[in-house]
Amino acid sequence: MLGEHRYTVRATWTGDRGTGTSGYRAYDRAVTLEIDGKPVLEASADKPFRGDATRWNPEDMLVAALSQCHLLSYLHACVTVGVVVVGYTDEACGLMVEDGRGGAAFREVVLRPHVVVAEPGMTDAATAAHAQAHRWCFIANSVNFPVRHEPTIAVA
Numbered sequence: 001m002l003g004e005h006r007y008t009v010r011a012t013w014t015g016d017r018g019t020g021t022s023g024y025r026a027y028d029r030a031v032t033l034e035i036d037g038k039p040v041l042e043a044s045a046d047k048p049f050r051g052d053a054t055r056w057n058p059e060d061m062l063v064a065a066l067s068q069c070h071l072l073s074y075l076h077a078c079v080t081v082g083v084v085v086v087g088y089t090d091e092a093c094g095l096m097v098e099d100g101r102g103g104a105a106f107r108e109v110v111l112r113p114h115v116v117v118a119e120p121g122m123t124d125a126a127t128a129a130h131a132q133a134h135r136w137c138f139i140a141n142s143v144n145f146p147v148r149h150e151p152t153i154a155v156a
Helices: 058-080 120-136
Strands: 010-013 031-034 041-043 085-090 093-098 104-111 113-117 147-149 152-155
Touching (some): 058 085, 058 113, 058 120, 058 147, 120 147, 120 152
Parallel strands (some): 104 147, 113 152
Antiparallel strands (some): 010 031, 031 041, 085 113, 093 104
16 A cells, blocks of 8 residues: 555635625635545635635534544554444544634644444453554644544443
């Protein structure tokens, strides 16, 4: 699996209200994101930045990418140590702070996975597998802020 992997997304601004970007309030932040063969994702800016709160925004997608990447890496880590996962949910939360000059940056993302394993003897290894998953997560390895984990483990 060594090598380069490319991911292509087509982003199309659909928010021209007839006057383009003639003023900051003159246009909608509506965007469609497309990947050939996949459903179209409707996106926007976050509501505080004049976006549509009913659409995904880049900040949502970053937190979602971190959560999903950890989940997939975690499932693989569990397989390698013999842990049988039968349920997994995550309540991930990202903190972004504005800098007062028009910019902002994420300070951290906290993943709160709730994992259900098949047997009581698997709980310690299930907890430890989060560290390996973090090392394997491509997205977490690509950001410049901490991605923390606060897992809970339950038995089915």
